Amino acid sequence: MQVTYISKIETHLLILEPNGEKFASLINDCLVEGMECLTVYERWSRHPDLNKYEKVLESWDNRVCEVWEQPDKLYLDCDEWLVENELHHTHEVQIKKLLSAAFSKVTQFFESYRPYLDAYWENEQIDFALLQDPRLMNAQEVISALIERF
Numbered sequence: 001m002q003v004t005y006i007s008k009i010e011t012h013l014l015i016l017e018p019n020g021e022k023f024a025s026l027i028n029d030c031l032v033e034g035m036e037c038l039t040v041y042e043r044w045s046r047h048p049d050l051n052k053y054e055k056v057l058e059s060w061d062n063r064v065c066e067v068w069e070q071p072d073k074l075y076l077d078c079d080e081w082l083v084e085n086e087l088h089h090t091h092e093v094q095i096k097k098l099l100s101a102a103f104s105k106v107t108q109f110f111e112s113y114r115p116y117l118d119a120y121w122e123n124e125q126i127d128f129a130l131l132q133d134p135r136l137m138n139a140q141e142v143i144s145a146l147i148e149r150f
Helices: 020-038 048-055 078-082 086-111 114-124 128-132 139-149
Strands: none
Touching: 020 086, 128 139
16 A cells, blocks of 8 residues: 655645735725725814804904814825824835734644644545455454554
8 A cells, every 4th residue: 555645734734714915915905994984084173164153253262273274175184194104104014024923823833733634634545445345354353443543
């Protein structure tokens, strides 16, 4: 009987889905979509709808600003706040780096399953049809050996 040995069997039988790169891409996509969701918030400081209220204020009333001008954009723009934030510019690289380290640890952990995966592979290679062969000698010993193996 010929024996087949599978090198790094865990890479064939234990597959991570999604893999590290796809997972990092999904997280980065979620971050980008989250930032885009923030742009739907309408700005209310110096909003045109508040002009009528600003006009009735007395000179001694508290004001938002000295000169009441309509803003350039009425919706939030997070890029203005984040332009100088280093983490905002490197978050994609940071996420890939962290997830790469995490997924390499998972790969190392999978290596601990090697003895069980080898046994699984060997068991899958057994041809149980041979046990039904009427020409099998000492069938009881063969069956006992298989049961002991399992």
